[in-house]
Amino acid sequence: MKTDELNMTKNRQMTLTEKILARAAGVAAVRPDDNVWVKADILLTHDVCGPGTIGVFEREFGRDARVWSRDGVVIIPDHYIFTADEKAHRNVDTLREFVRNQELPYYYDPGTPSYRGVCHVALPQEGHVRPGEVIFGTDSHTCTHGALGAFATGIGNTDAGFVMGTGRLLLKVPPTLRFLLEGDLPDGVMAKDIILRIIGDIGVDGANYCAMEFSGSTIDKLSIEERMTICNMAIEAGAKNGIMAADAKAEEYVRRRTLRSYTPVTGDANADVAGEHRYAAGNLVPCVAGPHLPSNYMPAADCNDVTIDRVYIGSCTGGKLTDFMAAARLLAGRKVTVDTFLVPATAEVARGLETETIAGKPLKTIFAEAGCLDPAPPSCAACLGGPTDTFGRTSGSETVVSTTNRNFIGRMGSKQSSIYLASPLTAAASAVRGRITDPREFI
Amino acid sequence: MNERIFESKIYVLGDNIDTDQIIPACYLNLVPTIEEEYAKLGSYALCGLPETYPPFVAENQNKTDYGIIVAGRNFGCGSSREHAPIALGAAGVRAVVAESFARIFFRNVIATGELFPIEAEKRLCDILITGETIRLDLDSYELTRLSDGSVFSLKNLGAAAPVIAAGGLFAYARETGMIPTRQ
Ligand code: SF4
Numbered sequence: 193m194k195t196d197e198l199n200m201t202k203n204r205q206m207t208l209t210e211k212i213l214a215r216a217a218g219v220a221a222v223r224p225d226d227n228v229w230v231k232a233d234i235l236l237t238h239d240v241c242g243p244g245t246i247g248v249f250e251r252e253f254g255r256d257a258r259v260w261s262r263d264g265v266v267i268i269p270d271h272y273i274f275t276a277d278e279k280a281h282r283n284v285d286t287l288r289e290f291v292r293n294q295e296l297p298y299y300y301d302p303g304t305p306s307y308r309g310v311c312h313v314a315l316p317q318e319g320h321v322r323p324g325e326v327i328f329g330t331d332s333h334t335c336t337h338g339a340l341g342a343f344a345t346g347i348g349n350t351d352a353g354f355v356m357g358t359g360r361l362l363l364k365v366p367p368t369l370r371f372l373l374e375g376d377l378p379d380g381v382m383a384k385d386i387i388l389r390i391i392g393d394i395g396v397d398g399a400n401y402c403a404m405e406f407s408g409s410t411i412d413k414l415s416i417e418e419r420m421t422i423c424n425m426a427i428e429a430g431a432k433n434g435i436m437a438a439d440a441k442a443e444e445y446v447r448r449r450t451l452r453s454y455t456p457v458t459g460d461a462n463a464d465v466a467g468e469h470r471y472a473a474g475n476l477v478p479c480v481a482g483p484h485l486p487s488n489y490m491p492a493a494d495c496n497d498v499t500i501d502r503v504y505i506g507s508c509t510g511g512k513l514t515d516f517m518a519a520a521r522l523l524a525g526r527k528v529t530v531d532t533f534l535v536p537a538t539a540e541v542a543r544g545l546e547t548e549t550i551a552g553k554p555l556k557t558i559f560a561e562a563g564c565l566d567p568a569p570p571s572c573a574a575c576l577g578g579p580t581d582t583f584g585r586t587s588g589s590e591t592v593v594s595t596t597n598r599n600f601i602g603r604m605g606s607k608q609s610s611i612y613l614a615s616p617l618t619a620a621a622s623a624v625r626g627r628i629t630d631p632r633e634f635i
Numbered sequence: 636m637n638e639r640i641f642e643s644k645i646y647v648l649g650d651n652i653d654t655d656q657i658i659p660a661c662y663l664n665l666v667p668t669i670e671e672e673y674a675k676l677g678s679y680a681l682c683g684l685p686e687t688y689p690p691f692v693a694e695n696q697n698k699t700d701y702g703i704i705v706a707g708r709n710f711g712c713g714s715s716r717e718h719a720p721i722a723l724g725a726a727g728v729r730a731v732v733a734e735s736f737a738r739i740f741f742r743n744v745i746a747t748g749e750l751f752p753i754e755a756e757k758r759l760c761d762i763l764i765t766g767e768t769i770r771l772d773l774d775s776y777e778l779t780r781l782s783d784g785s786v787f788s789l790k791n792l793g794a795a796a797p798v799i800a801a802g803g804l805f806a807y808a809r810e811t812g813m814i815p816t817r818q
Contacts, residue, residue, distance in 0.1 A: 601685055602683045
């Protein structure tokens with residue numbers, strides 16, 4: 193490389209994603225499409241992909257091999273926990289044995305007080321997500337963790353087996369698409385409405401291979417959990433990662449949950465990006481994504497004629513405490529008219545249903561008085577269908593309004609059922625009316 | 636995967652075939668690195684498609700008659716489950732020729748070396764029909780329809796080519812000295 197080229201590279205303005213990857217690759221600068229070996233800080237896996245990852249790790253590195261970092265491997269079983277399925281139990285046993293042999297400190301074991309629930313809500317809650325770090329997870333929604341300023345992306349078992357053994361992975365640097373959101377969200381509009389609108393605009397492959405970077409005053413005002421809802425669904429537009437710069441709110445969230453030190457990264461404001469999309473928050477409305485793609489955007493108010501059979505509030509996207517708070521605010525003093533399934537994402541969220549109150553009433557009481565089904569124990573449950581005995585799984589031609597992230601054919605169990613993705617507020621309003629309802633009718 | 640020219644019947648799909656359709660979640664309790672479960676995954680390949688499609692794998696079989704899949708945009712979108720490329724590979728699929736691929740699926744295909752992910756210059760899923768026989772030539776990057784000899788060009792594998800040529804991520808990492816060669 194000539195000196196002037198080298199200087200250009202050194203002084204290159206980089207996006208947040210590029211800066212994190214350059215640092216993790218140990219180079220001065222990277223540009224989109226560079227292939228670099230990146231150092232991992234965290235490898236996350238769960239009961240569905242963990243056994244296969246361990247299988248690859250042991251096949252390739254040998255049965256006596258040790259993981260690259262005991263603190264780096266975090267195992268959070270969450271998918272198939274409350275089922276009689278024997279293979280599901282065998283898979284959790286495989287994880288247990290591996291954790292014992294490798295003496296891993298971060299394992300959240302089903303059936304014990306350390307059990308947490310959905311990995312993408314538990315990982316930040318347990319302090320494993322820190323700004324500026326690199327997180328690989330054997331789950332496509334690992335992109336959630338970009339909400340705290342980390343580079344986080346989903347990988348398969350083979351890649352994960354490789355990371356487990358080496359702490360590194362070959363990555364292509366993604367170009368960045370910037371999403372600028374300015375202004376206050378109108379009442380009744382939530383983070384879920386923002387991301388469903390964006391996916392509706394750019395399509396399910398609109399950000400394929402890209403980083404989606406979200407910023408602006410709208411994002412600044414969102415709670416950390418609401419930010420996670422947005423980054424969680426970056427994969428639904430095909431993105432490699434979703435990311436937001438860590439601000440004081442993010443730092444405060446992280447500091448409350450870990451003592452580990454970290455060095456955050458700031459992107460350069462004038463870095464080149466592959467595209468920029470601007471939104472005025474004031475123009476956004478409560479919406480749904482109709483069957484069978486997350487990009488089938490429709491304002492909720494336009495779908496009033498869709499009658500529904502059930503509502504499902506849960507998952508890493510829509511089963512966090514702020515999601516249940518929003519739903520409870522709408523349901524307080526009202527009655528649901530369809531089966532309403534509640535699945536807190538984690539044990540912490542489940543506790544919150546009992547300890548958080550609205551007008552002096554615990555959320556759990558509000559839901560019970562509204563006629564919802566008793567909340568299930570924390571897990572992925574029917575978000576991905578799962579074994580036939582899974583709580584909330586569809587079995588016929590149900591029409592469901594769900595706070596989850598995917599409405600693919602058969603995603604919640606039955607190929608005949610129709611899933612409308614929505615915010616917890618829209619889900620709650622729809623539960624009351626028995627048809628898709630704009631929550632602003634109640635506000 | 637050294638063979639670079641092969642003939643097969645094709646199975647044609649549209650856009651956005653997601654991993655839940657390739658392998659529904661109720662079969663994710665199978666672990667791909669366990670031999671019988673790997674084979675079993677093959678028997679369920681593409682069983683999540685709507686009932687309007689012909690069966691991809693016949694009942695009580697682990698292998699398909701269709702060695703090549705032709706699809707539209709964004710093939711393999713959705714989850715990171717490696718069960719998806721593995722189910723196709725275990726069913727005997729050698730290649731997917733699509734207009735474009737979703738990122739994680741493409742990565743998993745390459746990392747596992749289960750099959751070739753090839754992008755076509757044209758939207759072949761609107762031209763070719765399930766059951767036709769084609770020849771795929773990965774040296775000349777051409778797909779030929781055997782019934783009339785028409786030829787369609789394919790995109791080359793670009794940056795992924797060296798990893799695919801090595802036979803997957805581990806082989807590539809050993810070849811390039813990232814991890815030690817096996818004894
Ligand atoms: S809650 Fe749903 S989307 Fe989230 S990790 Fe579990 S199955 Fe995946």
